[in-house]
Amino acid sequence: MAKRIEAHGVTSYYGSFKAIDSVSMTIEPKSVTALIGPSGCGKSTFLRSINRMHEVLPNARIEGQLLIDGQNIYDRDVDVTAVRRMIGMVFQRPNPFPTMSIFDNVVAGLRLNGVRKKSVLEEIAEKALRSANLWNEVKDRLGRPGAGLSGGQQQRLCIARAIAVEPQVVLMDEPCSALDPISTLAIEDLITELKNQYTIVIVTHNMQQAARVSDRTGFFSIEKTGDPGRLIEYDDTAKIFTNPSVKKTEDYITGRFG
Amino acid sequence: MLFRGTATFAGSMVLIIIAAIAVFLVVKAIPAFQDDTENFFTFKEWFTDGDTPRFGIAATAFGTVLTAALALLIAVPVALGIALCLSHYAHRRVATTLSFIIDLLAAVPSVVFGLWGRDYFYEPVTNLSKWLHDTVGWLPIFGSEGPYGKSVLLGSIVLAIMILPIVTSLSREVFLQTPRENQEAALALGSTKWEMIRTAVIPYGKAGIIASVMLGLGRALGETIALALTLGSVFAINWDFLGPGGITIASNIANRFGEADEFGRSALIASGLVLFAITLVVNMAARAIVYRRREFVGSA
Ligand SMILES: Nc1ncnc2c1ncn2[C@@H]1O[C@H](COP(=O)(O)OP(=O)(O)OP(=O)(O)O)[C@@H](O)[C@H]1O
Ligand SMILES: [Mg+2]
Numbered sequence: 001m002a003k004r005i006e007a008h009g010v011t012s013y014y015g016s017f018k019a020i021d022s023v024s025m026t027i028e029p030k031s032v033t034a035l036i037g038p039s040g041c042g043k044s045t046f047l048r049s050i051n052r053m054h055e056v057l058p059n060a061r062i063e064g065q066l067l068i069d070g071q072n073i074y075d076r077d078v079d080v081t082a083v084r085r086m087i088g089m090v091f092q093r094p095n096p097f098p099t100m101s102i103f104d105n106v107v108a109g110l111r112l113n114g115v116r117k118k119s120v121l122e123e124i125a126e127k128a129l130r131s132a133n134l135w136n137e138v139k140d141r142l143g144r145p146g147a148g149l150s151g152g153q154q155q156r157l158c159i160a161r162a163i164a165v166e167p168q169v170v171l172m173d174e175p176c177s178a179l180d181p182i183s184t185l186a187i188e189d190l191i192t193e194l195k196n197q198y199t200i201v202i203v204t205h206n207m208q209q210a211a212r213v214s215d216r217t218g219f220f221s222i223e224k225t226g227d228p229g230r231l232i233e234y235d236d237t238a239k240i241f242t243n244p245s246v247k248k249t250e251d252y253i254t255g256r257f258g
Numbered sequence: 259m260l261f262r263g264t265a266t267f268a269g270s271m272v273l274i275i276i277a278a279i280a281v282f283l284v285v286k287a288i289p290a291f292q293d294d295t296e297n298f299f300t301f302k303e304w305f306t307d308g309d310t311p312r313f314g315i316a317a318t319a320f321g322t323v324l325t326a327a328l329a330l331l332i333a334v335p336v337a338l339g340i341a342l343c344l345s346h347y348a349h350r351r352v353a354t355t356l357s358f359i360i361d362l363l364a365a366v367p368s369v370v371f372g373l374w375g376r377d378y379f380y381e382p383v384t385n386l387s388k389w390l391h392d393t394v395g396w397l398p399i400f401g402s403e404g405p406y407g408k409s410v411l412l413g414s415i416v417l418a419i420m421i422l423p424i425v426t427s428l429s430r431e432v433f434l435q436t437p438r439e440n441q442e443a444a445l446a447l448g449s450t451k452w453e454m455i456r457t458a459v460i461p462y463g464k465a466g467i468i469a470s471v472m473l474g475l476g477r478a479l480g481e482t483i484a485l486a487l488t489l490g491s492v493f494a495i496n497w498d499f500l501g502p503g504g505i506t507i508a509s510n511i512a513n514r515f516g517e518a519d520e521f522g523r524s525a526l527i528a529s530g531l532v533l534f535a536i537t538l539v540v541n542m543a544a545r546a547i548v549y550r551r552r553e554f555v556g557s558a
Contacts (some may be wrong), residue, residue, distance in 0.1 A: 051446060052440065053445065053446055056442065056445055058350070080451065081448045081450055082447075082448065083448075084445065084446055084447065084448035085447070085448030086448075088446070088447075089446040089448075091439060093439060095437075095440055095442070095443045096443075096461075097440055097443065097444075097457065097458060097461070098440065098462060099461035099462055099464070100461070107449060108444070108457060109447040109448065112447055112448060112449050112457070113448075114454055143273065158443070161443075161447070162446075162447075165447065165448075220317065237466035
């Protein structure tokens with residue numbers, strides 16, 4: 001089910017501001033790729049270009065190609081909703097639908113896909129919640145509001161919601177930045193498990209986290225404020241963290257960055 | 259501390275004022291209740307002169323609820339549609355301009371709309387009535403043979419136009435409040451814009467939408483002049499929307515208060531008390547709906 005992602009010269013703009021410049025990288029199926037780099041270097045922008053969420057913002061546009069298993073998702077005849085159904089996304093701040101119960105949150109995507117049968121929804125909801133390591137904590141209160149959970153639980157609920165539709169790719173933008181260390185570890189374990197089925201791309205500011213969960217790491221950076229972000233180095237995580245080939249990467253991961 | 263004191267003071271003032279209004283209405287209405295020779299709640303007509311006053315609020319209360327309900331039925335879908343277009347579909351600049359105009363319209367006193375609407379819509383509604391009667395005349399509500407013109411339909415349409423801006427303006431505001439994270443969550447699941455609105459925007463705004471509809475309803479229930487001008491002033495309970503008919507508590511008060519003697523005024527105030535009660539019940543019902551889902555709603 002997992003898919004290969006190939007970016008060819010992806011350049012993203014907010015209005016006339018170029019946020020990332022010509023990013024090219026290939027992300028293998030069933031792997032975890034971490035995107036690291038200083039704040040404002042365009043990690044989120046690149047991530048949101050992978051599922052076409054970038055263009056949701058006013059005046060945002062994109063150049064270049066992004067292939068998912070060889071299909072350019074920016075081709076004119078591609079249905080953007082189909083792309084997003086195939087690519088799940090977990091946001092920095094947990095964002096369960098506040099008006100929905102835990103159960104309704106998990107099956108929101110399925111309902112959008114037209115699944116109506118209660119038994120099917122229940123079965124998939126349980127499976128997704130189990131995969132997200134949340135089932136035991138919420139199984140007795142599925143009808144309660146999703147927003148009533150703790151931050152870490154909400155984030156796992158959002159992960160459950162993203163994987164309930166069985167996407168091919170899961171994008172995560174600093175999924176642990178609002179969480180305590182224990183919830184963070186729970187989510188890292190989860191990422192390692194999910195890797196067996198999905199292609200995962202995760203943005204993180206936490207070097208240890210990148211080192212722990214990812215197979216490959218991409219380092220983004222900017223020259224100075226106002227310049228576009230660029231992909232500086234992209235390699236096996238072990239190599240990036242022990243023996244990076246670019247000086248800038250080394251400076252960043254050893255904490256000598258600006 | 260200061261804020262809390264002020265808030266408590268303001269809150270209790272509101273309650274005291276409402277209570278004072280209620281007491282005023284009750285005191286003034288008592289003579290009318292005592293001397294009415296018919297059942298005040300079931301009698302339809304309104305004769306307050308002479309030795310045997312016979313009057314009741316059945317027809318006026320029915321007319322009030324009917325015209326207000328019809329007006330809501332017409333106005334709310336349109337208002338919500340416009341509000342959504344402005345908040346989520348229209349181009350920024352267009353939306354800003356239109357929203358500004360609608361906010362202005364919402365501040366226009368309803369009587370201005372009422373007069374304008376009456377003059378402007380009298381002809382079209384007459385034609386619409388004929389057409390409705392010709393096409394779906396087998397429905398009792400469109401069964402009237404005419405003459406068309408002043409009718410429940412005309413009154414409700416004018417009412418609908420009056421409450422349209424306020425409902426639009428407030429619900430647009432509500433739709434704009436939807437947190438971007440929720441909207442992005444829906445979009446990232448692969449929803450179309452409309453599906454996103456149904457999953458994230460409308461449920462989130464439900465309490466606010468109900469509140470804005472209630473404000474519109476409040477205006478509709480209390481509207482006097484416009485309905486005095488557009489309804490047929492017929493004291494009867496029937497479901498005929500097209501024929502010369504319709505009367506509401508407020509328009510009845512407006513029609514008669516000037517010429518009424520002391521007793522007549524007392525009777526009209528008694529009817530005002532009923533209007534007050536209707537408004538209160540409607541508001542409480544709306545609040546109950548909002549409250550029941552409170553824990554699920556992000557705001558308010
Ligand atoms: N909605 C937006 N409108 C205009 N400019 C934006 C917008 N979002 C981001 N930018 C700009 O684009 C550049 C890249 O932002 P982005 O959010 O992708 O950085 P990031 O690497 O994710 O940073 P962080 O680590 O702080 O999350 C920044 O200069 C930022 O100011
Ligand atoms: Mg970011």
